[in-house]
Amino acid sequence: xxxxxxxxxxxxxxxxxxxxxMNRRRHAISRNVSIGVVLVIxxxxxxxxxxxxxxxxxxxxxxxxxxxxxxxxxxQVPSSxxxxxxxxxxxxxxxxxxxxxDYNIMQNVYEPILWYNGAxxxxxxxxxxxxxxxxxxxxxYQFTLRSGIKFADGEALNASAVWFSINRALxxxxxxxxxxxxxxxxxxxxxxxxxxxxxxxxxxxxxxxYVQDWLNMNFIQVTGTLTFNVxxxxxxxxxxxxxxxxxxxxxxxxYVEQHDLALWNASSAGYTLPYPTLSGNFTEKAIQYFDxxxxxxxxxxxxxxxxxxxLDASTGGSMAGTGPYTITSDDTxxxxxxxxxxxxxxxxxxxxxxxxxxxxAAQIKTVVFKFVPDxxxxxxxxxxxxxxxxxxxxxxxxxxxxxxxxxxxxxSSNQLTSTMPGVTMYGPYxxxxxxxxxxxxxxxxxLTGSYYSFQPFADQRIRLAFADAVNMTQEWISNGxxxxxxxxxxIPPGLPPAGVYNASLAPKYSYNPDAAAQLLIQAMQHPVTSxxxxxxxxxxxxxxxxxxxxxxLSSSGTCTNPVPQTIQLAYATGDTIDGAIFNDxxxxxxxxxxxxxxxxxxxxxxxxxxxxLTDALSVPNHLYMYAFxxxxxxxxxxxxxxxxxxxxxxxxxPDGMNYPAMTNLYHESLNASASGxxxxxxxxxxxxxxxxNQEVMYLWTFDNINxxxxxxxxxxxxxxxxxxxxxxDGVGPEYFATLY
Numbered sequence: 001x002x003x004x005x006x007x008x009x010x011x012x013x014x015x016x017x018x019x020x021x022m023n024r025r026r027h028a029i030s031r032n033v034s035i036g037v038v039l040v041i042x043x044x045x046x047x048x049x050x051x052x053x054x055x056x057x058x059x060x061x062x063x064x065x066x067x068x069x070x071x072x073x074x075x076q077v078p079s080s081x082x083x084x085x086x087x088x089x090x091x092x093x094x095x096x097x098x099x100x101x102d103y104n105i106m107q108n109v110y111e112p113i114l115w116y117n118g119a120x121x122x123x124x125x126x127x128x129x130x131x132x133x134x135x136x137x138x139x140x141y142q143f144t145l146r147s148g149i150k151f152a153d154g155e156a157l158n159a160s161a162v163w164f165s166i167n168r169a170l171x172x173x174x175x176x177x178x179x180x181x182x183x184x185x186x187x188x189x190x191x192x193x194x195x196x197x198x199x200x201x202x203x204x205x206x207x208x209x210y211v212q213d214w215l216n217m218n219f220i221q222v223t224g225t226l227t228f229n230v231x232x233x234x235x236x237x238x239x240x241x242x243x244x245x246x247x248x249x250x251x252x253x254x255y256v257e258q259h260d261l262a263l264w265n266a267s268s269a270g271y272t273l274p275y276p277t278l279s280g281n282f283t284e285k286a287i288q289y290f291d292x293x294x295x296x297x298x299x300x301x302x303x304x305x306x307x308x309x310x311l312d313a314s315t316g317g318s319m320a321g322t323g324p325y326t327i328t329s330d331d332t333x334x335x336x337x338x339x340x341x342x343x344x345x346x347x348x349x350x351x352x353x354x355x356x357x358x359x360x361a362a363q364i365k366t367v368v369f370k371f372v373p374d375x376x377x378x379x380x381x382x383x384x385x386x387x388x389x390x391x392x393x394x395x396x397x398x399x400x401x402x403x404x405x406x407x408x409x410x411x412s413s414n415q416l417t418s419t420m421p422g423v424t425m426y427g428p429y430x431x432x433x434x435x436x437x438x439x440x441x442x443x444x445x446x447l448t449g450s451y452y453s454f455q456p457f458a459d460q461r462i463r464l465a466f467a468d469a470v471n472m473t474q475e476w477i478s479n480g481x482x483x484x485x486x487x488x489x490x491i492p493p494g495l496p497p498a499g500v501y502n503a504s505l506a507p508k509y510s511y512n513p514d515a516a517a518q519l520l521i522q523a524m525q526h527p528v529t530s531x532x533x534x535x536x537x538x539x540x541x542x543x544x545x546x547x548x549x550x551x552x553l554s555s556s557g558t559c560t561n562p563v564p565q566t567i568q569l570a571y572a573t574g575d576t577i578d579g580a581i582f583n584d585x586x587x588x589x590x591x592x593x594x595x596x597x598x599x600x601x602x603x604x605x606x607x608x609x610x611x612x613l614t615d616a617l618s619v620p621n622h623l624y625m626y627a628f629x630x631x632x633x634x635x636x637x638x639x640x641x642x643x644x645x646x647x648x649x650x651x652x653x654p655d656g657m658n659y660p661a662m663t664n665l666y667h668e669s670l671n672a673s674a675s676g677x678x679x680x681x682x683x684x685x686x687x688x689x690x691x692x693n694q695e696v697m698y699l700w701t702f703d704n705i706n707x708x709x710x711x712x713x714x715x716x717x718x719x720x721x722x723x724x725x726x727x728x729d730g731v732g733p734e735y736f737a738t739l740y
Contacts, residue, residue: 386422
């Protein structure tokens with residue numbers, strides 16, 4: 001089973017209008033939040049949730065071991081391990097990356113100030129930080145860093161390095177070499193001056209003034225060698241989750257400045273830097289570097305973005321992190337990245353907790369990330385590795401689950417048992433994502449941009465008829481191999497805060513072809529005549545016409561001269577499960593249409609994923625109904641309800657789903673999150689879910705799961721659902737330092 005997900009923003013090369021609109025609304029609502037409201041700060045549990053041995057092992061909760069290992073036979077720790085992936089990196093600079101495969105690599109090299117407690121996706125603990133506290137209003141957090149930590153190049157981790165790294169991310173403005181505002185900077189920009197963010201407020205004018213505007217915000221305020229404050233303009237009780245994000249990871253300032261300047265001063269880059277050589281004290285050099293960074297935006301070789309950074313472009317790797325590994329090489333010709341254990345790694349936070357754990361020490365000294373696009377090749381390589389005692393993990397696509405998993409054990413008892421000797425399958429593991437099939441109410445032609453006259457899904461009866469036309473439980477069993485569960489609403493299990501996932505908030509629809517037939521007859525005989533545009537304003541009479549079939553059935557119960565109409569359903573090429581869902585749905589509707597001679601034809605077409613993305617997320621949409629998914633940007637309910645339910649979010653805007661009551665509920669949700677009123681946030685989130693299901697905004701498909709497949713001579717793997725892959729395709733271990 002292959003599913004297509006997007007991660008907000010939906011691609012790294014194109015700025016979408018609706019993102020700006022969504023977050024302009026967030027900005028306006030945030031200004032209405034009372035600063036005087038008491039913020040309930042999330043409790044940070046400073047206890048070791050995972051006991052780490054000297055070998056770096058962790059508990060492997062919710063795992064199922066397959067065949068016994070043929071391994072090395074001696075119990076020795078493998079000296080190296082290969083992870084064969086179906087994906088390639090996009091960007092591996094923490095200030096730029098916004099892609100889960102990049103994160104797989106980066107979390108082994110760079111480290112966060114706050115991070116998740118082992119396998120617990122909702123327990124955020126101090127990592128590089130020793131401690132932190134926040135004021136009652138949520139407008140300031142005081143941090144103290146752990147002492148004695150160094151970057152791999154020898155520079156000391158201190159508050160100035162944090163100041164440099166986070167301001168670097170803010171000033172880079174979510175830019176890649178080809179875009180602005182598309183990367184992850186918005187996650188922390190939302191806490192500060194949103195008018196300086198392309199993501200929130202549109203195009204920015206880069207340069208010295210822009211740099212000074214960000215620095216004047218004093219978002220990171222150095223108060224001592226190891227202490228700093230975070231000054232927040234827009235409080236959010238989800239602050240720990242926002243700060244537990246790779247965009248906040250500190251990087252070695254001197255290393256980054258030296259290597260970036262060498263890259264940007266090259267004649268081939270085409271930049272005119274205000275400071276080709278940095279001079280002065282630490283702060284003066286940093287500001288000069290920021291000015292240089294800003295000067296590369298929309299100039300030289302990056303006319304549509306900001307400069308490529310050394311951490312992204314270097315084939316020589318990186319020593320800019322504090323993590324257990326360094327990047328020793330990045331072969332862009334073969335998409336192979338090699339990590340080497342750092343001999344001076346400080347050992348992680350568990351050693352300081354109560355009760356004290358041991359230091360994390362990477363036992364597998366070399367890790368190779370290797371791009372192997374062919375599934376069969378990956379499986380053969382895994383089999384050979386198991387026979388020879390090598391250590392390997394591979395991406396195992398769900399379409400090929402039974403190449404390695406015992407089918408009867410999985411279907412009968414949800415147990416993942418490997419059928420390949422020397423190979424272990426871990427899981428199933430949940431991750432914070434949901435798949436769905438949206439209905440679009442304002443569809444335009446991709447060729448002309450003009451509205452189609454026929455807008456079937458503007459009629460709730462037709463949406464409900466289509467949703468009633470497919471047996472999702474049977475699809476889950478027959479075509480989805482019982483992977484995950486049928487989704488009841490937008491919220492996946494485990495999403496914080498507790499209570500927002502409510503399985504009792506079930507859809508209005510259920511598999512009922514007879515009900516679908518009656519709904520289509522009603523919609524045919526009494527078509528809707530009132531339409532609205534995406535922004536909620538009324539459409540002029542005559543622009544849209546939902547006539548199809550006939551207004552009166554003949555004595556034989558059929559249409560005599562039906563008005564024909566066609567509805568096309570689109571899914572990404574290779575997305576076999578949505579292809580099956582849509583074909584079954586189309587078969588039911590076409591059978592109803594044929595029975596009554598309605599003239600309604602439903603067709604199903606696979607289209608390339610990139611084209612699906614462009615057509616679906618244009619405003620208005622170019623597709624009647626399509627298949628997509630959503631995974632969390634950060635683990636908090638607003639990331640789902642805002643983007644999925646409230647206009648003008650990522651999907652409601654292009655789909656034309658604009659419900660004022662939903663907007664009001666989201667407004668209240670934002671206020672509740674800002675003030676720390678978690679019971680109210682749960683209440684409003686549940687009401688949004690109920691309204692979405694009542695209006696049949698989506699045909700929900702599945703809450704998905706994942707698994708890990710690797711040779712049995714590797715131990716110590718754990719899974720964190722917040723760090724899941726962008727697709728449920730069996731990725732390898734996320735964190736290598738605990739493997740042995």
